[in-house]
Amino acid sequence: MAPNPTHTALWPAPYASGAVDATVHVPGSKSVTNRALVLAALASEPGWLRRPLRSRDTLLMAGALRAMGVEIEETVSSSSSVAGGPQSTGEAWRVLPTGLRGPATVDVGNAGTVMRFLPPVATLADGPVRFDGDPRSYERPLNGVIDALRRLGARIDDDDRGALPMTVHGGGALDGGTVEVDASSSSQFVSALLLSAPRFNQGVEVRHTGATLPSLPHIRMTVDMLRAVGAQVDTPESGGEPNVWRVTPGALLGRDLTVEPDLSNAQPFLAAALVTGGRVVVPDWPARTTQPGDRLREIFTEMGGSCELTEYGLVFTGSGAVHGIDVDLGEVGELTPGIAAVAALADSPSTLRGVAHLRLHETDRLAALTKEINELGGDVTETADGLHIRPRRLHGGVFHTYEDHRMATAGAIIGLAVEGVQIENVATTAKTLPDFPELWTGMLGA
Ligand SMILES: O=C(O)C1=C[C@@H](OP(=O)(O)O)[C@@H](O)[C@H](O)C1
């Protein structure tokens, strides 16, 4: 990868001199957009995605599917009545599924959803599909997907490393069947196998064998979205065995889906209301959702705020006080960096638990948060499965982001309350929220 000159750039994180009071239109969910793209590509008829997220991860997903022959037409209507911010206003993608083709090359970047959800899709292509990505993608766990696909009948050439880069030799179809997977390092192993399973000859039965399973709401999201396109899925929640999911083979419908705002990307804006004692409104917050970010209503309330979910959206208000929290974040790991940032500004210590698997995310998030908060004068220690955070008076300095979008937004939260924080490579937020700096300064009225 060519060096990106913006990686060394420093962004002075805006300091909030008073309480924020803003309405923030948060763009669409990464997790919903990328699942919707996969399901639409596997359907037997065309489908629509409205207000899709347009970010690095979702454009990589769209690009990969196009490389395998799927047509994705992008249209932008000028309708100003559509919420969702300038990036997604009125945008809709029409997906026209075709026979999946190889040879093809897929760049996964550092997108977990692309590197895990697409190898099962590639087994259905009629030729080889080569997968490669950012250096960090070579280190992120993929063995659960590779081993499972092999056992289900796929031919994969990964030089026996269980990681990227690799080639999936698509044979036009996959047997499918029953498979055991240890998904303790990523729930995306389970989601990946379920998403393509309606197109496997025998469907799939996935049996998770590991001691822990992170990010359950994301597996529920997979199941809900599969059912919404006509798939039959049996789950532990629907009376099945614990840790076993079954998908029956069958055709998938094309749908017209409007993507919800990304509630995990709403986190820094809600945090801004919390740490400044202000008020932030997020329009279109769904009344019912599988997104893990919905847990913020409860977590940030416990940390000192209050919220009201109205027909218009979520109104979140800070009280001026920020409290520490003792919480298991295993189900909602992607919220950890933002919660750690708020915890560093609180009036009492915090313990964040259940997130050992964050060491294998975009970066080792536990090490990165510890180092960066401590370099601003904080007192954070790593535990076996999380962080202890004892608030201290912080000072300005450079907050490094390790090409992790959620490190950048965590640093911005701290910068609201601490003068002189500079975020290195804020552009890394483009992974899921390219307009972050503009939305942030817009929220502050700058
Ligand atoms: O399926 C998904 O869309 C995701 C699942 C989670 O992955 P892990 O289970 O690997 O944490 C989450 O952290 C990631 O941001 C998105």
Ligand SMILES: C=C(OP(=O)(O)O)C(=O)O
């Ligand atoms: C872990 C994350 O992403 P990915 O989909 O790349 O796993 C994240 O967005 O916090």
